[in-house]
Amino acid sequence: MVWALLWIGWALAFFAIELPAVFNKTHDDTLSERLRALFHTNTKVGRSVWVICWGVFSALFLAHILGSGSIFW
Secondary structure: OHHHHHHHHHHHHHHHHHHHHHHOOOOOOOHHHHHHHHHOOOOHHHHHHHHHHHHHHHHHHHHHHHOOOOOOO
């Protein structure tokens, strides 16, 4: 029960931060905009690095959720 409440709290905190950023007119407020700036996705190298990072994260997360036993957390 405690973990469920903590996850709900985390989600509410995320939306409390993200929603105002989505609806205001200030540039570079949302998580998406911050990730684009961090990875420099307006360049070929930045896009490539982002795709690689996202692919690695997705593969590890998939293995984790499926319980493959091939990862250590």
